[in-house]
Amino acid sequence: MKVVQARQIVREALREADIEIDGGRPFDIHVRNEALYRRLIGGGTLALGESYMDGWWDCEALDEFVNRVLRADLESYVRGNVKLLWNAAKSRLFNLQKSSRAYRVGEHYDVGNKLYQAMLDQRMLYTCGYWKDAADLDGAQEKKLDLVCKKIGLSQGMSVLELGCGWGSFAKYAAEKYGARVTGVTVSKEQVELGRELCRGLPVDLRLEDYREVSGKYDRVISIGVMEHVGYKNYRTYMETVDRTLKDDGIAFIHTIGSNKSLTTANAWTERYIFPNGMLPSIAQIGKAMEGLFVMEDWHNFGPDYDKTLMTWHENFVRAWPKLKDDYGERFYRMWRFYLLSCAGAFRSRAIQLWQIVMTRPGTEQPCCRVS
Numbered sequence: 001m002k003v004v005q006a007r008q009i010v011r012e013a014l015r016e017a018d019i020e021i022d023g024g025r026p027f028d029i030h031v032r033n034e035a036l037y038r039r040l041i042g043g044g045t046l047a048l049g050e051s052y053m054d055g056w057w058d059c060e061a062l063d064e065f066v067n068r069v070l071r072a073d074l075e076s077y078v079r080g081n082v083k084l085l086w087n088a089a090k091s092r093l094f095n096l097q098k099s100s101r102a103y104r105v106g107e108h109y110d111v112g113n114k115l116y117q118a119m120l121d122q123r124m125l126y127t128c129g130y131w132k133d134a135a136d137l138d139g140a141q142e143k144k145l146d147l148v149c150k151k152i153g154l155s156q157g158m159s160v161l162e163l164g165c166g167w168g169s170f171a172k173y174a175a176e177k178y179g180a181r182v183t184g185v186t187v188s189k190e191q192v193e194l195g196r197e198l199c200r201g202l203p204v205d206l207r208l209e210d211y212r213e214v215s216g217k218y219d220r221v222i223s224i225g226v227m228e229h230v231g232y233k234n235y236r237t238y239m240e241t242v243d244r245t246l247k248d249d250g251i252a253f254i255h256t257i258g259s260n261k262s263l264t265t266a267n268a269w270t271e272r273y274i275f276p277n278g279m280l281p282s283i284a285q286i287g288k289a290m291e292g293l294f295v296m297e298d299w300h301n302f303g304p305d306y307d308k309t310l311m312t313w314h315e316n317f318v319r320a321w322p323k324l325k326d327d328y329g330e331r332f333y334r335m336w337r338f339y340l341l342s343c344a345g346a347f348r349s350r351a352i353q354l355w356q357i358v359m360t361r362p363g364t365e366q367p368c369c370r371v372s
Helices: 003-015 036-053 062-071 074-078 082-093 099-104 113-119 137-151 169-178 189-198 232-245 268-273 283-290 304-328 330-348
Strands: 029-031 057-059 159-163 181-186 204-208 218-224 246-259 295-301 352-360
Touching (some): 003 036, 036 057, 036 330, 062 304, 137 246, 137 304, 137 352, 159 169, 169 181, 181 189, 189 204, 232 283, 246 283, 268 330, 283 295
Parallel strands (some): 159 181
Antiparallel strands (some): 246 352, 295 352
16 A cells, blocks of 8 residues: 555544644644554554654644544554454453463563652552542542442451552551551562562561462452453453452452453553553453352442543653653653553543442342442
């Protein structure tokens, strides 16, 4: 295909989203390499992200560009692409999130604590904040932690298992504010090392362990941002793990990004560069996985809060970049900006959601801790 033909196809597609090539609005794109058009037609979402990393195009308001692209469903223009079809087939043939591959997820969190300390709030929470009545990121994350504790009816002396504990942010908060005893597991070495240091002296046990390997019985079993790494072939396994480790009268809780559609593949660029083997669950997939094991007590969506959280993380990242650039380099800078801003645009478009789900066992009394 000639460049002029490819350019026309891309131009017409972008106009469906009211985006112009080399236009004057913040969400218009500026092309630096004419080979971009054929690359986009041949490579879809993966090529979009990689070409941005390579400096082939720029956009002042990348978050709004992605918002408009998703609202216009421009992904339909690349349906049928051979590479995309292979990714879909691969996910059906293989369990990309099986136990032997579990620690690949930790690669994202092992890029360096220095980066996350600069980007996140003071408690180091790498999940959506709850911005209702919050003035800043620290306040939004504090409110999120308290919201979780209230939803699960946490009280003094309770034992909690956290699947995917990050740097121990929830564990530290639950131990300090509620007097809980928390066991947390993660597949990131960097997170375990810093988390243990931050939780020193508290009844908190953080372990380098896959969620499928946990044992014991707990009053509460929760996960904040781990379902995105479980994979559709393992949603039932996740629920069975919760069922196996939750006491008979316990409460289970999930905080996860969710998809409006039941998918078996991830965004190709995000899977390759940000979250290896990542995948967003749908309502139907979660419901099927919990069927016969749990009663859904509360399902709360505050996806727009993730847009604000991501934009704040981006501001922090850009502000801290002069102190980080020697460790990471320009290509990483463009990759990380694309990651944060494209995710913000995805939440703004309502293409993806943020759910908090409270579950109990069949036959138990409904908990009195519904707060959403």
